[in-house]
Amino acid sequence: xxxxxxxxxxxxxxxxxxxTNHEPERQHLYEIAVIGGGPVGMFAAFYAGLHSADVxxxxxxxELGGQTGNLYPAKILYDIGGFTGISGQELVxxxxxxxxxxHPTIKTATNVQTIxxxxxxxxxxxxxxxxxxxxxxxxxxxxxxxTPRKLACPYDPALEGTKLFYYVRDLDSFKxxxxxxxxxxxxxxxxxxxxxxxxxxxxxxxxxxxxRGLESSVDELHHSTVQLHTPFLIQGVTANGPRLDVxxxxxxxxxxxxxxxxxxxVNYGFMSENRQLRNWPLTLEHNEIVVTSQMQTSTPxxxxxxxxxxxxxxxxxxxxxxxxxxxxxxxxxxxxYPERRQALHSTQLYH
Ligand SMILES: Cc1cc2nc3c(=O)[nH]c(=O)nc-3n(C[C@H](O)[C@H](O)[C@H](O)COP(=O)(O)OP(=O)(O)OC[C@H]3O[C@@H](n4cnc5c(N)ncnc54)[C@H](O)[C@@H]3O)c2cc1C
Numbered sequence: 001x002x003x004x005x006x007x008x009x010x011x012x013x014x015x016x017x018x019x020t021n022h023e024p025e026r027q028h029l030y031e032i033a034v035i036g037g038g039p040v041g042m043f044a045a046f047y048a049g050l051h052s053a054d055v056x057x058x059x060x061x062x063e064l065g066g067q068t069g070n071l072y073p074a075k076i077l078y079d080i081g082g083f084t085g086i087s088g089q090e091l092v093x094x095x096x097x098x099x100x101x102x103h104p105t106i107k108t109a110t111n112v113q114t115i116x117x118x119x120x121x122x123x124x125x126x127x128x129x130x131x132x133x134x135x136x137x138x139x140x141x142x143x144x145x146x147t148p149r150k151l152a153c154p155y156d157p158a159l160e161g162t163k164l165f166y167y168v169r170d171l172d173s174f175k176x177x178x179x180x181x182x183x184x185x186x187x188x189x190x191x192x193x194x195x196x197x198x199x200x201x202x203x204x205x206x207x208x209x210x211x212r213g214l215e216s217s218v219d220e221l222h223h224s225t226v227q228l229h230t231p232f233l234i235q236g237v238t239a240n241g242p243r244l245d246v247x248x249x250x251x252x253x254x255x256x257x258x259x260x261x262x263x264x265x266v267n268y269g270f271m272s273e274n275r276q277l278r279n280w281p282l283t284l285e286h287n288e289i290v291v292t293s294q295m296q297t298s299t300p301x302x303x304x305x306x307x308x309x310x311x312x313x314x315x316x317x318x319x320x321x322x323x324x325x326x327x328x329x330x331x332x333x334x335x336x337y338p339e340r341r342q343a344l345h346s347t348q349l350y351h
Pocket of ligand 1: 035036038039041042058059060061064068072112142306316317321
């Protein structure tokens, strides 16, 4: 599990209520818990840190980035203020760096399942990675919690993250290796084409003869050094010394092949799940969280931003989420500390 946990900085603008990181998580009372590490959640965590809040950021996947990092990392975005064009992956990297500046506590591979309001006005968050205690919540769960579609055949879970990967962040780590890639969509093709010049060999396995990617990418694939295995399905994955044996069965055929490779990358896409919203203390409309113009939900102390919310005129874009985040953070801090005036501009706060 990827986990970054830091001691919060000394508080300047807001009263501190910090326990040490040695205590069980449940006993540490955060000021703001942001649920969801997509672009909007990351920006909200940064903005809350900018205002010296003690922030917890929870993400169900093992990587931050939301839709942008996982669904379209290679796409160039032209509608982010200040950038004439930036790839999804680069935007996520910048947001991570920006969010990390104020040392929030970041827990990845942590799916929030319950939000329980407490009699003292605080909240307990029940997650797949323990219980967390917070004074307020900003929900940034977007289209729902992502999980990768996994291989259908049984395999030793210890292979995951060592020889078998569902995400690729650093293509260079596959330099000089024999790599098998499973999948037939844009991302699998992009990985194969990007690895072809740097890996020792690249095998692409797809259960159909036709690939689902962009025509130009499929064309490039057929003219590349990538070795295609179609229509084949992975039937077994086993460790063979430091390498992997990947056994393939032909679809509607009798041929069986075994690839002996260093790494297997699986890209069968992602599933998103936001059914848990219905169990949280929120008013929903078509499974979206109803918020006021202050980004306030129907429960005091719980705010929401980004693709997860609805209000008249809501546009599901990163830029609108970036606008909603400061509103939610400022309103959260006014809710927690009504007597305090907030500095408005970052120059007064950046350190
Ligand atoms: C193909 C495609 C192209 C797009 N192109 C553009 C574009 O060019 N410009 C643009 O502005 N927008 C674009 N968008 C829309 C943009 O991606 C979204 O508006 C943006 O991602 C919303 O960010 P978010 O942080 O609110 O939600 P998301 O990006 O959906 O992130 C939500 C995060 O919350 C996590 N999460 C959810 N539930 C839980 C839980 N219970 N516990 C813990 N974590 C949880 C999820 O795993 C996810 O990482 C595009 C979208 C798609 C699909």
